[in-house]
Amino acid sequence: MTGSRRWLAYGLVLLAGATPALAQTFHGGLRGAVREAGGVVPGVTVTLTNEATNASRTVQTNHLGEYAFVNVDPGDYTLKVSMQGFKSVENKGVHIGTQQFLTLDFTLEVGNLQEAITVEGATPLETSNASVSSTLDSKTLETLPTAGRNPFFLATVTPGVTHTGDPQFVRQQDQTNSSLLSLGGGPRRGNNYTLDGVSIVDIRNRAVVIPSIEAVEEVKVQVTTYDAEMGRTGGGVFNMTGKSGANAWHGSLLGQNRPAKTRSLSYFARKACELGNGSCEKPDTYFYLYAGSLGGPIVKDKTFFWASIEGYKTDTIDDSVVRAPNGRELNGDFSQSGLTIYDPLSTRPDPAHPGQFIRTPFPGNVIPASRISPVAKAMAQYWPQAGPASSELVDRSRTATGKLDQNWSDRFHTSAMYAYYHSVEPQPRSYLKDGKTQEIGANHSDPGDGALYRTVHAVAVNNTITPNSTTAAHVRLGYTSFADDCVPVAGFDPGTLGFSSGFVNQVPVKKFPYFAIGSYGTDYNGYMFGERPINNITYYSWDANTSISKLWGRHTAKFGASYRKIGVKNLNPGQSSGSFFFDGQFTSADPLNPDNADPYALAAFLLGYPSTGTIPVSAPINAYINYYAAYAQDDLRVNPNLTLNLGLRYEFEQGLQEVNNRLTVGFDRERSWPFQVPGANLRGGLMYAGVDGYPTHQSDPNKTKVAPRVGFAWSPNAKTVVRGGYGLFWAPHQYAGISSAGLGTRGFTQTTDMVTTTDGGLTPCAGCSIVNPFPNGIVQPTGSAGGILTGAGGTVQFNDQFRKSAYVHQYSFDIQRELPGRVVAGISYIGATSRRLGLGGNDNATLNINQLDPKYLALGSALLDQLPNPFYGNSAFGNFANQRTITRRQLLRPYPQFGDLLAAQVSGGKAQYHSVVVRLERPIANGWGGRINYTFSSNKNNVFGELNQFSNNSGDRNRPLNSYDVDAEYAHSITEQPHRLNFGLTAELPFGKGKQ
Template sequence: MSRVRWKSDNPLDLKLRNSTSRVFWSRGKGQTCSRRAYVASAAIAMVLLFGIFTVAGLLAQSYYGGLRGAIRDPNGQAVPNARVALIDESTSVGRSTITSSDGEYAFNQVIPSTYSVVAEAAGFKKFQRKRVLIATQEQITLDLNLELGELTQTVTVTAEVPLVQTSDASQGQVLNDQQLTELPNIGRNPFILSKVAQNVIQVGNPVMNRMQDQSSTALTSVAGGMLWQNNFFIDGVPISDWQGRPIIIPSIETVAEVKVQANTYDSEMGRTGGGVFNTILKSGSNNFHGTAYGAIRRTALNANLFFNNAAGIPRGSSPNDNWAGNFGGPVWIPKVYNGRSRTFFFLALEGYNNSEASSTRFYVPTALERAGDFSQTKTPGGAPYVIYDPLTTVGNRVGSYTRLPFPNSVIPANRLNTVGKNIASYYPLPTSLPSFYGDPDLTAAGVAASRGRQYVAKVDHQILHWWQASLSYLRYYSIEPGANYFGGPASPDQWALSRKVDATAINNLFTISPTTVLAVRYGFNRFPNVFYTTSEIEGFDGSTLGFPRSFLDEAMGRAFPTISMTTASGLANSNHSWNTFVNNSVSAIVSKSHFSFNGAFTQSSPINPAAGTGADVADMLLGYAASGSASLATRLTDYTHYYSFYGQDDFRLTSRLTVNLGLRWERENGIQEEQDRLYVNFDKQAVNPLAANVTGTSPKGVIQFAGSGASPR
């Protein structure tokens, strides 16, 4: 395992010019902004404008922090009309404001970063406080004391101790870049590290901690909250699906910090029955910087499995590779555009090939049993296993039944069902002689080779001195297969789960005045979630088993039927589902989900109420299934709308007391379906529509459907 870091130092000459209304930034000689630079800036602005004019609204939940405080003279008196600048130390992008009559200043909607705070006032030395860390949703209070003197004199203070958040009562813990990078995290899942925060309990499978393990990640309780009830954000955009899962788990290489909020007392946060995971992606800076990471583990470094050792089977090929990296800096095109202190990019990627070997024991029918000959089959006590003929079942007066056994427990060839016999032929032969019916006689080994890829891009741009914008895009792909122990279309555990996720966030900050900032955000997420089987992808033809074409034409999908057995191993899987989650958000959360296909296919032979031979394999050979079904799925387009508005204000009554007042309004209209096909209730008292066609009785009971204009039917 290795990690390489590099960066290029090119310090920016930052000059704070005297001005009555704003802060200007400039470089040395020859660094003026050219016409081509303006053209490039306009092109970037057009892209970022999309996030503003597609929809409109007020800002809801965010990741921004804040800074407030008071400017005082050596006697502790307020200094009004002092100019205070807040400068991002990594990008040199800054904002400024003017203190009020009582010396108070405030910066709202501050992007989490490390800042320098510069205060200027006539008759006082310029004061500069460096390394002021503002984390996700942290409201910092910083009072500054100016010294008498000239503006040409500067007092510089470098922070040594992190500032304590005293401006609000919201509680949480920030996991910064150093913690995310250096703390042990074998799955490289930033949300898993929330366990270091107070009142966080994770109950998911600890092995399931990769970027593809969204469901296990959701099994987290925060401050006693229920599982699957947390809210996840990336750059202020919600990424939780209807089940409470994060649709994408960002790579550690791209995460600047994660704030785990256990108790959100301010009105800005809502729509959660648990905690909030507020994630901020990294951004470029004025220096080019990057990291590279790699980890390799070969099959030879892993011990063999227990059942493999017992059966003399070597471990299957199971290499594990993991790689990641990032690179960011200013957008710089030689002789065309110099984006230092203005335009920044950040790129990251991560991928893995994660192979997991497994082995288990099955009971599969012997060659004689597959042919209907159970004459050599024994019970656990060593007695001959008796196979009964279901067609000889006779009812007794006392309510019981008797059946006659097949001679020598051999099913005649003319009694074997074609479908049952063809299905049984897909069983592999045992590798050992079973002592009795049901005794495991096959050791099967398999390898589940998961693959995951993630690509991240982010652009930050200072469009105008009063307009700052960012665009982030995450693309993630994974496939997680089962072990496929038998191979072929009938193998159990032959399923695969495929996911391809897109997550986008566009953030805009408008400085309307030195004391007023408007933030506008747009987000779009897409989360296709597809379960399928190998036989389905290959288009298995059920007619080869003997099913009539007329039946297969009405069935859903083309896959090997799922066979559930009582004693012998089952065959195939019933994991067939397609669903897509789509989330559009502006201001309040607006979600729209499209479950494009969802269903299951399970098929066996026709039901016979008199079936029963005493052995499940014999039942299958005779065509006497205990149950059977074929499911037909309806394509549904479900959606829900969520609206929220809030107002929040903080009053600093004294240097030790701040009062937070807020009001939040939320409304969610519940699940609806665009074409009224989602069943939501059964009204037992309503008159059934069929009552008009029936005489002598009045049938009741109607099904109610969700959706616009839904009505009982």
């Protein structure tokens, strides 16, 4: 290749790397000083050679005898020190890990250059920085048992790492649960996850891809880090490095199988067997897992590759009890059902009891065939049989990675990694026509039923340039895409169920309608027909960063900047063919006090009279945030025994935006209402992006997010190191769910309610039938047209416009001592003080700002008094306009024209974490290694929306007792684990390759 072509190729690669990765480098580094008896030695040649690829870099010591290698790919290296007049020194097997910075000093001896002194390895002590971390290398990942073969979940053996989710859901497709981790007392799911330096988190702050262990060289779990290069984290960093190829060929192949013979019946299946209500045979289930990898040279010393694949297919048992009517009841014959079915069209006033109503039973307790709805007749074929049901849930997943490394020269290196993941996860089906097939589309009660499909693409491109012996530059590109879709296996025409063409032609996306008929269904979900909605969600992110590192004197300085765009595209048809609910409102004896027993609900279904019905229409949403950062870091080696880490970072993150301004940006508490009533000063309403002068983004972004970092590492002797540090971190915001409420897109999702009655539920209205449920058409979203009137008379949820960025003060102090046999003993203190946390925690629980002021509680039962309703008759007040009276309590609320006003993302949370860690560790060498650690900790906060593996903290527990005093919620955290002991030991068998 000619010189011009070579530089053109370099330029094209740089341009590819410069297009839109968060500055979270996975590279390590090495520094040190060279001395001789008389003092420091400048001009010494120091060469660092990768033992796997022979790629080498050479520097010379400066006038202080200092040398440094920055932006070093993780791996095993040989370090050679040479100068004329001195014996050369060669240190082999120096392992530089992910984000690991070693210090190796040398003392030269006078002699011939050809005389060599050879040493092995480096100290296991961390003597260059104050960060608290643990490294899970490839041997540890491959040998320690890991639930779901999940490298992130294995991090729970690290002190300071707390998993708060369900440990059974840590498979490749369990992005949410695998990310429910707290590091160093930071907020749960407030961490950053990187793959080859590229952040792989989505807008919900989950790791979107969980690579196969065969693809991972090592994971550095950084519980606390004082490097200014690290940002957008409120806890720690999972810094993962992908495996690279080498000059030698390497590979792996493995398989797992769980034979059906080793399984047993579940508890309920066993009980059904004992009672004679179910099969006593073990289910013929299976679990197959395969994985493999291969890597090696494409061009020796120049081009290398590594590829991996992993997948599994499994079925699990879903035991349930199907509640379904018998054949007589499905034909309208309730003569043996033990309940009397009444004709809703016979409703009339009770002459003996004024104000009450009576109905006439159907003759013989049988609904005439002429009265049965065409929809009920058409759906008869889809009803399953009642009784115990045991279905097999087929689940499949696969992931693959590929990585290329190119050494263009000793000064220019490029790597590119691609990760792919796909899974298909159907929901349990107990309504199978043949009772056996469990493939997608086999749901007898919903032939259009589909599955949850997840597909991930992640790309990381790294370019490292070393223009001279004291300077290194880095340019990185990253991109992720995560499709998280509920998709029907095929379209379903509701017209085949007897619905009118007028309704079917309006349906936005055709699927099997959702029917909830009393409690018919299973104990799994309670419903039978069309339960799974349609969702099309794609999370995406673009990342770009660049950095420059420079050695001068005793300073190793680093400067950099980064940009990220993190977003989500949401097309959410939901139950796009309608949801219909049937109970005893129209078919039991008393319409004012209906009996909702299942036969009454079934009778209403047969007659075609739902009590309620809805159909949604949603506008497509493309919401995103922009993130910018710049930093400077200086690692100053004051003397051979003391290193200082000094850093400063600046961040700015815009609030959530939508490309077409299709979202609300808060609730205006002071804006006067256009309709006033006597005795009240009505105010308040939703704020729409870009309307009436409101901003186009949510929250109140901080513009002064400065994050100082400081740390020290002091070695009083060669076997001991004392370290400590402090850092301020700005935590990422957590969006709990991609929904109208979660994103704040009310107005851009419209629900049309079926009119089922015009007399308060006494009778179904004329023409109100399931056959044509929405005769007046399906209402389309109005967007921001409703303005501050939106939601009046009902509950409104919004994202609080006063939300500030949460921040965490982290601090630590530890002492390490190297014992014989390369064992490291240590004792550490780790603390964290968090402020401005979201009160709703990880699940974005809400704060009701329309709660009655406690001063009115003295009124007691008078709060329930019914008063004349000042909102009556004015449609601007929504449902309140239909009520002649209203409670005193409602009129005394701060915003009486609304129901509950639920503010999400309220930044009033605080937390305090303290911990002491005692540990022993030995890296795997000479056939064995292991770790044992014990953590004693305290974790308190006032966050009320969290959960752990024992409680989902739902319902009333997901609300503060008093919205006016959220500090009263301050107590021990639900995620606190006061005592935690971890133990892991790895020992190689004394036979096989390389053993004697």
